[in-house]
Amino acid sequence: MNETTSSRFISIDPKQKPLREVHNLLLSGVSPRPIALVSTISEDGIDNLAPFSFFNAFGANPPYIAFSPAYSGKDGSAKDTLLNLEKIPECVVHAVPFDLIEQVSLASTAYGPELSEFTKAGFETLESEVVRPKRVKNSPFHMECQVEQIIPLGGTKGSGNLVLCRIVRFHVSEAVMDDGKMTPDALDLIGRNGFNYYTRASGAALFTVNKPTGQGMGIDQLPRFVRESSILRGNDLGKLGSLEELPNQDAVQQYINGVRADKPTLKYTKLFLHGMDDLDSNPVQARKDIEIAAKVALNEGDLEFAIHVLMALDDL
Amino acid sequence: MNETTSSRFISIDPKQKPLREVHNLLLSGVSPRPIALVSTISEDGIDNLAPFSFFNAFGANPPYIAFSPAYSGKDGSAKDTLLNLEKIPECVVHAVPFDLIEQVSLASTAYGPELSEFTKAGFETLESEVVRPKRVKNSPFHMECQVEQIIPLGGTKGSGNLVLCRIVRFHVSEAVMDDGKMTPDALDLIGRNGFNYYTRASGAALFTVNKPTGQGMGIDQLPRFVRESSILRGNDLGKLGSLEELPNQDAVQQYINGVRADKPTLKYTKLFLHGMDDLDSNPVQARKDIEIAAKVALNEGDLEFAIHVLMALDDL
Numbered sequence: 199m200n201e202t203t204s205s206r207f208i209s210i211d212p213k214q215k216p217l218r219e220v221h222n223l224l225l226s227g228v229s230p231r232p233i234a235l236v237s238t239i240s241e242d243g244i245d246n247l248a249p250f251s252f253f254n255a256f257g258a259n260p261p262y263i264a265f266s267p268a269y270s271g272k273d274g275s276a277k278d279t280l281l282n283l284e285k286i287p288e289c290v291v292h293a294v295p296f297d298l299i300e301q302v303s304l305a306s307t308a309y310g311p312e313l314s315e316f317t318k319a320g321f322e323t324l325e326s327e328v329v330r331p332k333r334v335k336n337s338p339f340h341m342e343c344q345v346e347q348i349i350p351l352g353g354t355k356g357s358g359n360l361v362l363c364r365i366v367r368f369h370v371s372e373a374v375m376d377d378g379k380m381t382p383d384a385l386d387l388i389g390r391n392g393f394n395y396y397t398r399a400s401g402a403a404l405f406t407v408n409k410p411t412g413q414g415m416g417i418d419q420l421p422r423f424v425r426e427s428s429i430l431r432g433n434d435l436g437k438l439g440s441l442e443e444l445p446n447q448d449a450v451q452q453y454i455n456g457v458r459a460d461k462p463t464l465k466y467t468k469l470f471l472h473g474m475d476d477l478d479s480n481p482v483q484a485r486k487d488i489e490i491a492a493k494v495a496l497n498e499g500d501l502e503f504a505i506h507v508l509m510a511l512d513d514l
Numbered sequence: 515m516n517e518t519t520s521s522r523f524i525s526i527d528p529k530q531k532p533l534r535e536v537h538n539l540l541l542s543g544v545s546p547r548p549i550a551l552v553s554t555i556s557e558d559g560i561d562n563l564a565p566f567s568f569f570n571a572f573g574a575n576p577p578y579i580a581f582s583p584a585y586s587g588k589d590g591s592a593k594d595t596l597l598n599l600e601k602i603p604e605c606v607v608h609a610v611p612f613d614l615i616e617q618v619s620l621a622s623t624a625y626g627p628e629l630s631e632f633t634k635a636g637f638e639t640l641e642s643e644v645v646r647p648k649r650v651k652n653s654p655f656h657m658e659c660q661v662e663q664i665i666p667l668g669g670t671k672g673s674g675n676l677v678l679c680r681i682v683r684f685h686v687s688e689a690v691m692d693d694g695k696m697t698p699d700a701l702d703l704i705g706r707n708g709f710n711y712y713t714r715a716s717g718a719a720l721f722t723v724n725k726p727t728g729q730g731m732g733i734d735q736l737p738r739f740v741r742e743s744s745i746l747r748g749n750d751l752g753k754l755g756s757l758e759e760l761p762n763q764d765a766v767q768q769y770i771n772g773v774r775a776d777k778p779t780l781k782y783t784k785l786f787l788h789g790m791d792d793l794d795s796n797p798v799q800a801r802k803d804i805e806i807a808a809k810v811a812l813n814e815g816d817l818e819f820a821i822h823v824l825m826a827l828d829d830l
Contacts, residue, residue, distance in 0.1 A: 205651070208691065209643060210684040212577050221574035223684050226696040227609050227655040228571040228579065230546045230705040230715040254570040255544040256582040257667035257674020258537035261528050263544065264580070264676070266572040293543050299723055300752025304733070307726050307756075320733030320741065320751050327525060335521070336748060339543040349663075349678070351573035358573020360580070360678070362665070368526040368539055375524065380542040382707045389546040389705055391698045391715060394722040399546040399707060403719030406710040407615055410623050417620070417636030425636065432652060435636050436616025440623075 217271055217356045222392065230389030230397040234265045235292040235302055237331040238282035240311060245323070245332055246278045247305045247315035249294065251390035252358060261365040263291060263341060271356035278311050280348075280359055287345035288329035289363065292337035295386045296398050301336070328366045338371035338385060414440035421512050429489040434496050438505055445509055453506040466494040470507050485511055533587055533672045538708065546705030546713040550581045551608040551618055553647040554598035556627060561639070561648055562594045563621045563631035565610065567706035568674060577681040579607060579657060587672035594627050596664075596675055603661035604645035605679065608653035611702045612714050617652070644682045654687035654701060730756035737828050745805040750812050754821055761825055769822040782810040786823050801827055 212220045234253035238246045253265035267280040283289060294302050305319040316323055322335040329342045343363035351358040374384040382404055389397040397403065417425060417439035424430060424438065445453070454474070462468055473487035488511060492504040528536045550569035554562045569581035583596040599605060610618050621635040632639055638651040645658045659679035667674040690700040698720055705713040713719065733741065733755035740746060740754065761769070770790070778784055789803035804827060808820040 206688045207640075207656075207685040208688060210686065212681060212684065217575050220577050223686070223696070224571040224574055224577055224579075226698070226701065227657070227684075227686070228548050228569075229609075229698065229701065229703050230713060231548055231570055232544050232546060252570055252572045253544075254547055254568055255540040256568050256580070256676050257584060257672075258540055259533050259587070259668050259670060259672035261536050261540055262667045262674055262676075263540075264572070268573060271575070293545075298748055298752075300749040300756070301733070302752075303723055303726065304730050304752050304755050307729055309729070309732075313732075317734045318730070318732030318755070320748065320755065324523075340523070341543070347665075351578045352575050354575060356573075356575035358578055360572050360578075362676070365528060368528065368536075368543075369523040370526065370539070370543070372522045372524060380539070380708060382542070382545065382709075382711045382713075385542065385545070387545050387707075389713065389715060391703075391720065392696060393698075394724055395698050395720050396723060397546060397698075397705065397713060397715040397719050398721060399705060399713040399719070403713050403715070404707065404711050405714060407619050407712060408710055410619065413623055413625070414620050414634070416625075416629075416634030417617070418633045432614055432636065433616040436614075436618075436620050439620050439634070439636065440616070 221271070221356065225390075226392030229391040230399070231391075233294040233302070233388060233390055234263070235294050235298075235305070235334060235337060236265060236279055237290040237292070237316075237334060238279050238288075239286055239331045240278070240282050241285045244312060245314040245316050246282055246311070247319065247321065247334065248277060248279045249302045249306050250279075253291075256362075261341075262362065263343065263365060264360055264362045265291065266351070266358040266360050268358045269353075269355055274355040280361075281311075283345050283348065283361060286330060287348075288331055289343050289345065289361075290326055290329065290331050290333050291341045291343055291363070292334045293339035293385065293387055295338060296388050296400070297386070298336055299388055299396065326367070333369065338374040339380070340369040341365045342367035342369075410440040412442055415443050419444065421509075423511065424508055427489055429486065429493055434493055434504075437496050437501055438508075441501060441505055445506055447509070447512075450506050450509045453502075454510055457503075466491040466498070466500075467503070469494070474510070537587070537672065541706075542708030545707040546715070547707075549610040549618070549704060549706055550579070551610050551614075551621070551650060551653060552581060552595055553606040553608070553632075553650060554595050554604075555602055555647045556594070556598050557601045560628060561630040561632050562598055562627070563635065563637065563650065564593060564595045565618045565622050566595075569607075572678075577657075578678065579659065579681060580676055580678045581607065582667070582674040582676050584674045585669075585671055590671040596677075597627075599661050599664065599677060602646060603664075604647055605659050605661065605677075606642055606645065606647050606649050607657045607659055607679070608650045609655035609701065609703055611654060612704050612716070613702070614652055615704055615712065642683070649685065654690040655696070656685040657681045658683035658685075726756040728758055731759055735760065737825075739827065740824055743805055745802065745809055750809055750820075753812050753817055754824075757817060757821055761822055763825070763828075766822050766825045769818075770826055773819075782807040782814070782816075783819070785810070786819075790826070
């Protein structure tokens with residue numbers, strides 16, 4: 199496995215650093231963060247809407263989410279969202295798709311408590327079924343919530359306030375439902391990174407990884423030359439380690455005979471046979487070729503090919 | 515503003531639905547989620563490593579994160595991570611870049627408590643400075659944490675357990691630092707979506723939005739024909755609403771004279787002048803052209819052009 203990252207780390211004691219720097223470390227290092235567009239209502243009945251990216255789900259039975267309105271880093275003042283929740287502990291939390299980012303950004307600026315961000319940011323409202331705050335029709339996914347607990351995380355300038363919410367009602371737009379499922383492409387949600395960066399979580403940014411079904415043998419079970427290969431990387435080893443066991447040498451020989459007999463057309467099978475033929479005359483290059491063939495096969499999802507051809511090198 | 519999503523919503527009472535369905539709603543709708551690779555240690559000194567995507571930062575002063583190891587939805591059993599934290603309330607939480615996904619996926623399978631996922635997933639270890647659990651050298655960002663509180667969120671099958679952690683030490687790989695900043699491209703982190711989907715939060719998936727510096731006038735201040743345009747969408751209106759005020763008709767006339775005098779070369783300025791010349795002969799198409807010119811200008815970041823040419827239509 200190639201060493202790709204510098205081995206050197208900078209160690210930072212948050213107590214020795216200014217708030218701004220600690221905040222930036224969290225914003226960059228904990229990414230991409232989902233965005234909650236949170237609707238609350240004041241005692242006087244004025245709607246409030248604000249986005250938060252210190253937010254996630256935390257359990258499914260019953261369903262819980264949490265988000266964190268921080269005190270101002272400058273003057274320690276509380277956001278309208280927090281003040282409202284202390285009086286009326288109910289909210290609606292909405293997902294934020296790419297199409298809404300500019301309106302959500304507008305809702306994030308500090309309008310006075312007498313102004314509704316629904317109006318300023320041009321959102322249409324829907325009544326909720328269980329709670330008092332209104333819903334944002336423009337979002338495809340709404341969670342009506344009862345606030346169970348507000349946990350102060352420091353109580354000073356820049357400190358968070360964990361708002362722990364139990365979800366009492368979900369609303370899903372039919373437009374993002376595909377055969378009973380909310381697909382990531384239909385949702386087209388955005389995440390928050392550090393600085394001014396956002397991630398659009400759809401299209402080419404998406405990839406899939408199948409969760410191993412059984413118990414993988416583990417990377418520690420792979421032969422040393424595989425683990426220390428300069429061609430195979432962590433992701434390659436992870437796939438190989440997810441296999442249940444190594445094939446024995448009979449199985450390897452049989453597999454290779456099969457590949458030869460098939461008169462291969464795939465590039466990586468050709469490269470492998472080329473390597474096998476050169477093993478005596480030019481062993482260093484030949485082993486390299488076979489490892490590259492295995493790596494390409496792993497990229498194509500052909501784990502069986504990769505493990506068998508690598509194990510062909512194990513008895514040499 | 516065009517209506518792009520269906521106005522129809524499906525309403526779901528979580529109490530009426532099986533756990534699996536509620537869980538899937540959260541996994542799809544709360545996305546993309548950052549991933550915590552959490553290192554803990556048992557009383558017997560055996561290292562454990564497991565990934566969690568119910569995870570985020572929650573405050574900066576002092577720095578807090580939280581994640582949630584759920585009880586099994588099948589048999590209600592607790593994960594090793596939770597069992598370890600109940601005995602030794604310390605952990606190291608690591609960011610997960612794209613290069614580590616297959617190893618992290620391997621660490622997510624349930625190896626017995628006597629086996630270390632560091633070994634099975636092929637991770638290199640580093641000693642921590644403050645806490646007992648070890649660090650994963652392969653990750654570029656580590657947070658050593660003291661667990662302050664574990665809040666059970668239901669206490670039954672599939673219930674979460676909110677682990678609230680105070681960060682006592684950060685470690686940042688020099689390889690992801692660029693001029694004192696951790697850039698999203700250097701970090702190349704992944705987020706978790708619903709089903710088997712992940713988001714790679716780097717490259718073309720990234721975009722930037724500048725937070726409005728002052729107080730935008732709000733979308734409600736835009737003329738009705740702009741708010742109800744079939745060409746301008748929510749994101750366009752959001753940008754226009756972030757401006758501090760509308761230009762008056764003198765300023766608009768002066769701006770347009772300036773555009774004419776400049777003998778424009780940009781496509782959208784040409785389209786605008788074309789529209790202005792056709793306003794009498796073909797007003798419907800001409801207004802459309804001018805709105806399209808404004809929309810293109812907004813995409814190019816030329817807010818000043820967009821608001822002035824749109825306001826040229828306001829007195830007609």
